[in-house]
């Protein structure tokens with residue numbers, strides 16, 4: 001609403017980008033499309049979807065049914081993420097639409113350029129947005145202080161860029177169809193960075209899977225002396241990796257386990273790094289379910305479980321933090337035995 005109390009018509013642009021195929025929108029982009037559609041409806045605004053990528057026109061068919069105006073920035077220059085070209089492409093899309101609200105997925109590709117683009121078009125940006133609502137004004141929700149305080153932010157400044165956290169909206173899934181796409185020309189800047197290729201970890205080394213339904217958390221108990229007086233790290237390692245292979249779960253860790261080092265800098269469980277750490281000084285992922293094993297469930301760890309739908313834990317300690325109201329179901333049991341049995345059942349089923 002402006003100072004006269006009259007609502008201004010918002011123009012909404014959803015910035016999206018393609019995945020590694022070069023011609024399909026990423027899931028996070030489709031989530032941003034859903035957010036854009038919902039906000040457009042609430043504000044009775046107009047919606048444009050801007051697509052950036054090698055073959056952005058081809059990617060447009062999946063959003064044809066939205067009825068939005070579709071703009072594309074396409075070509076070899078946008079085949080790989082690179083600051084100079086991505087920023088120029090997004091800037092061109094913003095200038096072509098003169099949007100007052102720009103929504104974009106908080107992907108690594110857009111997180112890198114969005115603040116720069118907002119600055120170029122004289123706008124403001126807020127990141128890690130988890131929800132949007134629009135009546136007289138646009139309200140954006142985000143968490144602060146390690147997901148302990150939830151705030152609703154509203155700004156008069158326009159254009160206002162909002163980067164959305166992945167997993168906070170359902171991915172748009174309308175009928176694919178023939179799309180009318182307007183190509184937006186970009187004056188390409190001089191580039192200093194040439195992308196020569198990608199080096200990605202082997203599939204089984206990729207243990208962080210944000211799209212997995214299940215978060216599997218390992219705690220320090222896996223490397224501690226067990227009732228037979230021995231430690232069983234090799235067995236723990238194969239039980240955990242088998243479980244991940246059989247379930248496709250994402251691997252999380254307590255800080256105590258991620259901190260443990262064997263020789264040199266390598267972790268006792270070599271597939272674990274601090275990237276896996278969940279908690280106050282780790283991450284706060286979003287999964288439908290979580291299973292904690294050999295972890296005590298202390299508050300600095302459990303604060304990272306805020307967005308896990310259903311929480312279960314396996315611990316030997318009947319007085320662990322999980323049993324004190326932090327999990328929905330706690331199995332007081334030996335995780336070595338339970339996971340071995342679960343793996344055998346899963347193996348038999350597959």
Ligand SMILES: Cc1cc2nc3c(=O)[nH]c(=O)nc-3n(C[C@H](O)[C@H](O)[C@H](O)COP(=O)(O)OP(=O)(O)OC[C@H]3O[C@@H](n4cnc5c(N)ncnc54)[C@H](O)[C@@H]3O)c2cc1C
Pocket residue numbers: 218219220221222224226253254255256257277278279280281282283293294295296297298299300301304314315316317320333334335336
């Ligand atoms: C400022 C600050 C920030 C922190 N940030 C984080 C953070 O981000 N993330 C985090 O995780 N921690 C964090 N911590 C540390 C946290 O307080 C705990 O020390 C840590 O989470 C403990 O890890 P753990 O439960 O794996 O280990 P432990 O406390 O050693 O617990 C191991 C558990 O395994 C159980 N166990 C052993 N063997 C078995 C078995 N065979 N079957 C089943 N259970 C078994 C034991 O009974 C025990 O309960 C932080 C601490 C501070 C002070």
